[in-house]
Amino acid sequence: MAAMPDIPEELRRLRASIDNMDDVMIRVLAERFKITQQVGHLKAELGLPPADPAREEEQIARLRRIAADAGLDPDFASEFLAFVVREVIRNHEAIARRDPDGA
Amino acid sequence: MAAMPDIPEELRRLRASIDNMDDVMIRVLAERFKITQQVGHLKAELGLPPADPAREEEQIARLRRIAADAGLDPDFASEFLAFVVREVIRNHEAIARRDPDGA
Numbered sequence: 625m626a627a628m629p630d631i632p633e634e635l636r637r638l639r640a641s642i643d644n645m646d647d648v649m650i651r652v653l654a655e656r657f658k659i660t661q662q663v664g665h666l667k668a669e670l671g672l673p674p675a676d677p678a679r680e681e682e683q684i685a686r687l688r689r690i691a692a693d694a695g696l697d698p699d700f701a702s703e704f705l706a707f708v709v710r711e712v713i714r715n716h717e718a719i720a721r722r723d724p725d726g727a
Numbered sequence: 728m729a730a731m732p733d734i735p736e737e738l739r740r741l742r743a744s745i746d747n748m749d750d751v752m753i754r755v756l757a758e759r760f761k762i763t764q765q766v767g768h769l770k771a772e773l774g775l776p777p778a779d780p781a782r783e784e785e786q787i788a789r790l791r792r793i794a795a796d797a798g799l800d801p802d803f804a805s806e807f808l809a810f811v812v813r814e815v816i817r818n819h820e821a822i823a824r825r826d827p828d829g830a
Contacts, residue, residue, distance in 0.1 A: 645759045654797035656748045694757035
């Protein structure tokens, strides 16, 4: 591994900001998955289907608008939501495997 | 598209929280990409290589620790960083195509 003892101050500063932002996102993601877990349990209780295509369309449209407003590629916002939702589904499947009766 | 006029209050509340968190993440991602763009320009100026494997290893290790602390799967944190970094690289390539001399 190449040593890089002499990181310029400006680069160090920018990296510290990137790290702060990544920390925020990891913490927010942790909370988001807690909430989707509650949603999963609630839907199971109420007998609602796990997927809700109308809701998902709304989410995508909303995030694309916010991305455009914030100067982020809207396609990336769509991909980001799809990435997170894939993990939500993986979590729900893991819960279903551990608790097949939804008890 | 199936209409779902009667969304339970609890589900509506949880979804509003999910939406708030997604808004935060999209806004933070927009800022993060602004900063990585600055990093890209700075590295080009200073003649530093675009990739820095030691830095990337540190980032992964740090985010895995934060994820574990926050109750998030550390593997998901690694995947999240990889997902974001792929977009950073795509952005850098797009900049390079528009501005092949790094001017």
